[in-house]
Amino acid sequence: MSKFQKIVLLLIIIAATFLRFSKLSENPPGLYWDEAVIGYDAYSILNTAHDHHGRLLPLFFESFGDWKLPVYIYLDTLVIFFFGLNEFAVRFPSAFFGTLTIFVFFLLIQKLTKNTSLALLASFFFAISPWHIQFSRAGFESTVGLFMAIAATYFLLHAFEKQKTLFFTVSLILFTLSIYTYHAYRIFTPLLLIALIFIFRKEIKRNLSKIIVPSFICLVLLVPILFFSLSPQGRLRATSQSVFQKEEFERQDVDYNQKSKKPLRFMSRYLYKKPLYYSFVATNAYFDHFSPTFLFSNGDQIGRHSQVDMGQLYIFELPLILASFFGLKNLNKKTKLLILTWLLISPVPATIVSVTPHANRTLQMAPMLAALSAIGFEYIFFKIKPLFFKLVLVALLSYYFFLFLHLLFVHYPVKFSPDWQDGNRSMVHNVKKFQDKYSKVLILNNDQAYIYLLFYLKYNPQKFIEENGNKERFGKYFFISTSYDIYNKEALKEKILYVAPSWQKVDGNNLTTIKDTGGRQVYTIWEVGGQD
């Protein structure tokens, strides 16, 4: 690797750091409840060695409608120790490992292709990938999981070269950690391992004696998650969001019997079998992730997962990826196989749950698509002669990159603040400002408001656990439902502070109005009661 290439790599990593860390606390504009609970659980572990539900050093963390895996939360414990409990600390592991992934990805592509220029190009495309930047800038466990998977693959290839047990151990432990980081990797990592075993079967056979012991250690480490996966808690998310709904199958079956083409209706009893129907649904869900609409024009329609006004990738990557199929001819068979297999197995975790396409569960696609873009770019840039095409390509790349920056830093905080439950930080700061005069604070319990109070007040976790705090009350904070009558005689005897959603009319003294970054009214804060 020449000095120039080293400088280029350093510049890429600096750019990646800027894109992932710049304005991290303010953009995305609010802290989503999953991030808030990750942060508070980490804070609670740091201070009490218990999560906020009172479980001692849990391996699986109860969240909202699912159970979180441990790696991100324990990593965040360290970060909160240094930076305190705030948005930056919650998002730091994701941004940090997101940046580190660029470097590890460079090493992996270099190892695979033995072509430093191509590896630099691939890491450049990955560093500016809108898909990866989006997830690196928030507390998503998928970015850390992706780092583990890429680093594990790199160390495995390195181990084949060096033939040292240490590297095999590091690789297999990283694979195991990826499984403990994000749910999608419970499916992706085993599939990737199967693919790697198949592609590098000769190397594995040669080093079998060095692999056995680390494999055994990892299998033992995997036992808890295996039991967890089989438990109702482990299946909670998959069950609640499963695409395999019996009711939907029955509805479709009736529809087919009544409305399909007449001569075919009699075949319903043979055709409409549940496993066949479910395979049909899963096939469609799988292919949705290769849809050009998802990749290049609209992206994931969940505002937290993409810019929505553009695809998961830049539109200029479409011709690059198409050209990459010509460029792939120049790579060795194993590299080709690994890149394509990685890409093909990436959407599998998202095929069993709705909604599809889902950018978070398929983040694994992003690095290999960046690699294909790099291969395509190299092919076009170095194989096609006319300078005009090269200039157009560079101009397009620059224009769309700056457009993405504009969307990310100017449009995104304004347009997608509701997706990030923005307004809660301001709400809690105002509660803090007014609360001293009141013995009770009532808050309408939508969007898990209690976790924001815990997070932004930095409420003592020990106290929360000891007073049996929960999502309905802790301290003087009460989280009420819409049916709760705040005007009942008992409540009116004393003045209370009431945090109402923006749509609710309240008979009381309005203290302040809370707005989000986009200027939308989110909460109003009232003084209610106090009359005799």
Place this chain on the structure above:
Amino acid sequence: MLFAFRLWQTTGCKHFAGFYFNPISIKINVEEQRNLDVGTDIYLSKFFHNKISSGFYQIARSYVYTFNPRYILEIIGPLGLTLALISFSKIIKNPKSVYTLVCAAVVLSSLLLILPIDPKKTFYINAICWFIFSICSAHTFSGSKRKLILFCILLVISFWYFAFSWQEKAICNEIFFN
């Protein structure tokens, strides 16, 4: 025969899905985007959100939709898709082959889908181009017993896929059989 079966299935379609690109979407998009540029320099806003960049994006958006795998699967099924991929791989191996010509026909017929032409006609033109592109590689499955078995399996899967997707949601807005 499989493709004829699929075309026969489309006879109940009352309204074919149109991918018609509406030029008014450019103006709407530009205005929408500029409204979000609060406190941004007007020239910078115009640089990023103008009729040229938005027009290109909106046309590309309509056009790439015609290559969605779900849409292609509904036209040619799993067997057709496999054959189409084989045809594409042959273009990669030899760009100067007849496959390139047929592929160009597919690309052009997809362009017709976004023009304000009767969606029924453009669908059938596009579907036939896809069928031809797939059929070009059908011979790949001849020659050995194993390949023939694979072909038969894909044929059955395609028939089953067509039966399940009888509503042809990506192709047809409203389908009705008496």
